[in-house]
Amino acid sequence: MTTSDAAGTDRPGSPRTRRGQGPGGRRTTGAPGWRPPAGPALLDRLRVTGRARPVPDPELVADLRSHLGLDVGTGHPVPGGPVVVTAARLTQALVCAAHAEPDGPREPEPTPALACGALIDVLFRQLVVTGSLDDPFADGLDALSVDDRRRPLLAWIDALAPGERDGLRAEVLRQAEGLRQRWPALDPSWLPRTKECLRVPATAGGFELVARVDLAVGRPAVDEASVALVDVTSGTPRAAHAADRRFHALVETLRSGVPPFAVATYYTRTGECDVDAVTADVVVHAARRCRAGLDVLVGAGPGRWSADGSSSWCGACADGPLQAPPTVHAAPPIAMAGVRTAAGATAPPPVGALPMCGERAA
Amino acid sequence: MSPLATLVESPTTVEDPVPAGVHGGMTGVRDRLVDGVAAAVGDLATGALVEVSLPLLRRAGSRPETLGQPEDPFSWKPAFARRSLGLAAVGACAGGRFRAPAEAVGPLADHAVDEWRRTGWRTFHWEPWFAGLGAGARAMVLAEATTWASHLWASADWGALGARARIGGADDLWTCPGPRTVRLKGRCEARVAPPAGGSGPVLVSVSCGNPSDRWEEELGYLALVAALRSPDQPVPVRVAGLWPDAGMRRTVDVDDALLSASAERVVGAVALVARARVTAGSDPV
Numbered sequence: 001m002t003t004s005d006a007a008g009t010d011r012p013g014s015p016r017t018r019r020g021q022g023p024g025g026r027r028t029t030g031a032p033g034w035r036p037p038a039g040p041a042l043l044d045r046l047r048v049t050g051r052a053r054p055v056p057d058p059e060l061v062a063d064l065r066s067h068l069g070l071d072v073g074t075g076h077p078v079p080g081g082p083v084v085v086t087a088a089r090l091t092q093a094l095v096c097a098a099h100a101e102p103d104g105p106r107e108p109e110p111t112p113a114l115a116c117g118a119l120i121d122v123l124f125r126q127l128v129v130t131g132s133l134d135d136p137f138a139d140g141l142d143a144l145s146v147d148d149r150r151r152p153l154l155a156w157i158d159a160l161a162p163g164e165r166d167g168l169r170a171e172v173l174r175q176a177e178g179l180r181q182r183w184p185a186l187d188p189s190w191l192p193r194t195k196e197c198l199r200v201p202a203t204a205g206g207f208e209l210v211a212r213v214d215l216a217v218g219r220p221a222v223d224e225a226s227v228a229l230v231d232v233t234s235g236t237p238r239a240a241h242a243a244d245r246r247f248h249a250l251v252e253t254l255r256s257g258v259p260p261f262a263v264a265t266y267y268t269r270t271g272e273c274d275v276d277a278v279t280a281d282v283v284v285h286a287a288r289r290c291r292a293g294l295d296v297l298v299g300a301g302p303g304r305w306s307a308d309g310s311s312s313w314c315g316a317c318a319d320g321p322l323q324a325p326p327t328v329h330a331a332p333p334i335a336m337a338g339v340r341t342a343a344g345a346t347a348p349p350p351v352g353a354l355p356m357c358g359e360r361a362a
Numbered sequence: 363m364s365p366l367a368t369l370v371e372s373p374t375t376v377e378d379p380v381p382a383g384v385h386g387g388m389t390g391v392r393d394r395l396v397d398g399v400a401a402a403v404g405d406l407a408t409g410a411l412v413e414v415s416l417p418l419l420r421r422a423g424s425r426p427e428t429l430g431q432p433e434d435p436f437s438w439k440p441a442f443a444r445r446s447l448g449l450a451a452v453g454a455c456a457g458g459r460f461r462a463p464a465e466a467v468g469p470l471a472d473h474a475v476d477e478w479r480r481t482g483w484r485t486f487h488w489e490p491w492f493a494g495l496g497a498g499a500r501a502m503v504l505a506e507a508t509t510w511a512s513h514l515w516a517s518a519d520w521g522a523l524g525a526r527a528r529i530g531g532a533d534d535l536w537t538c539p540g541p542r543t544v545r546l547k548g549r550c551e552a553r554v555a556p557p558a559g560g561s562g563p564v565l566v567s568v569s570c571g572n573p574s575d576r577w578e579e580e581l582g583y584l585a586l587v588a589a590l591r592s593p594d595q596p597v598p599v600r601v602a603g604l605w606p607d608a609g610m611r612r613t614v615d616v617d618d619a620l621l622s623a624s625a626e627r628v629v630g631a632v633a634l635v636a637r638a639r640v641t642a643g644s645d646p647v
Contacts, residue, residue, distance in 0.1 A: 122498060
């Protein structure tokens with residue numbers, strides 16, 4: 001679950017919300033008369049990607065592991081145990097110098113947007129599992145009360161002035177009602193799993209890739225991809241959301257040996273749904289970004305990316321109004337088994353990118 | 363056939379009996395365990411209790427510095443209820459009552475609470491806590507159990523194993539004889555009986571996180587406790603481990619060498635616990 005500023009002014013279809021779409025990405029947009037998909041239509045958006053579902057590709061997985069150094073680790077012990085590399089930490093690590101916090105990343109202070117996100121998070125879980133929301137605001141607070149990590153946030157909500165609390169409640173009810181009206185019932189035989197944890201440890205230690213997805217659907221893959229992953233966010237679309245879901249696709253690919261067939265971000269504020277059909281290109285792109293983040297987090301990386309770099313991985317740059325659309329997709333294709341290379345792609349590698357371990361010539 | 367199905371299928375059949383001597387050293391393993399444990403806890407006060415479990419073995423291996431720290435007082439959380447409810451859900455699905463855990467957890471929890479209210483009997487222990495929760499918190503319990511159970515359910519064709527598979531069940535407990543009580547607790551998620559004429563059962567264990575470097579000894583611990591607890595029963599022939607977070611499935615065949623290694627691991631962990639207690643002054647001589 002990610003949360004961004006609920007007071008944002010983005011509207012579906014604005015230039016900003018069009019950013020962050022990757023290969024195969026589809027978004028419900030704000031054309032005149034546009035209505036968010038609901039029920040079976042939303043389910044179809046998740047299930048029918050328009051592409052053939054990926055099949056197990058051991059060579060691709062081996063190349064991804066090699067690129068990320070998963071079979072080597074850091075090569076030295078890390079005090080306090082392996083570095084846990086999550087989507088959020090990657091995003092923080094890849095923030096350019098211009099957007100970096102001067103004193104490094106900090107724990108976010110509670111805000112109405114953060115509280116709304118936490119409440120919608122548990123309400124989504126409740127809806128998936130029970131199919132109903134009785135009194136969403138009360139249910140949400142109730143659900144947070146059994147999570148020790150949420151005590152500070154609960155205390156903060158309790159201390160809100162009546163007007164602020166009413167405002168939070170109204171937004172939670174609005175988004176919960178949207179969820180109730182639009183989110184499709186999932187057949188139990190699809191094994192819907194909320195807050196699914198995905199882990200890929202480096203064999204020799206040092207770090208592990210960890211993702212926790214809001215919803216995973218589908219039985220383990222046998223002959224072709226059968227799992228879809230969904231992130232739910234109460235905030236506005238951001239480039240980081242696309243990067244997050246592709247990171248999740250990467251971790252699932254490494255974990256199970258088969259990519260998910262789709263990764264999606266569902267925006268409860270608007271009912272938008274971004275869906276990426278997962279291809280080898282998607283996971284390879286995610287691996288390149290992940291490698292760049294690993295260099296910062298656990299290795300002797302190049303340090304902060306320059307804000308001047310046109311191919312910066314910085315999500316804040318990609319969201320900025322003056323920033324050109326991310327050029328990451330113009331990066332040279334990676335020679336990997338099963339990955340088609342785009343002819344004529346001659347753009348230089350991203351700033352600071354390191355050569356891939358075991359990279360083979362195209 | 364699902365991946366785990368190949369793991370739990372007994373490696374020994376009527377045509378392929380357990381080789382003589384494979385488990386013949388169990389008596390020796392037990393004796394060495396008793397001696398080693400007695401020496402390890404010699405500095406603890408008479409009557410001291412040390413309870414060994416798989417999580418403790420893992421903690422002793424990865425974070426021994428935490429062994430002397432006081433435990434947080436217990437209070438129920440959704441994560442603590444997920445295993446018992448999840449196992450009930452998988453068992454009910456295997457029995458054909460439900461199609462999948464997502465369908466089973468709600469009715470099973472409601473039924474348990476109803477039974478507790480009617481009879482005072484607690485199937486899962488958490489019924490009074492669960493009954494006092496609001497709808498949102500209850501949903502979190504069901505969600506945790508559903509996710510946990512779905513992995514176990516998808517790991518094998520439990521329905522096809524029929525009566526051979528026992529989902530859940532009581533923990534294996536064995537108390538090491540001596541003036542200080544050292545109790546070994548083995549908790550596995552399923553036991554699959556051998557086919558007719560086969561030898562010992564196959565145990566199935568589900569763990570969160572990643573397998574440690576010494577995962578074989580850890581799985582072997584479950585077989586060790588099962589063998590100690592029921593000396594008249596065949597020793598488990600195999601232990602299958604699932605680590606759903608990491609998407610890993612591993613098995614280890616049980617032989618005397620594995621049982622010995624697991625027993626040594628127990629002795630080492632007990633020694634660490636005893637040393638930590640003595641150092642912390644929580645259990646002076």
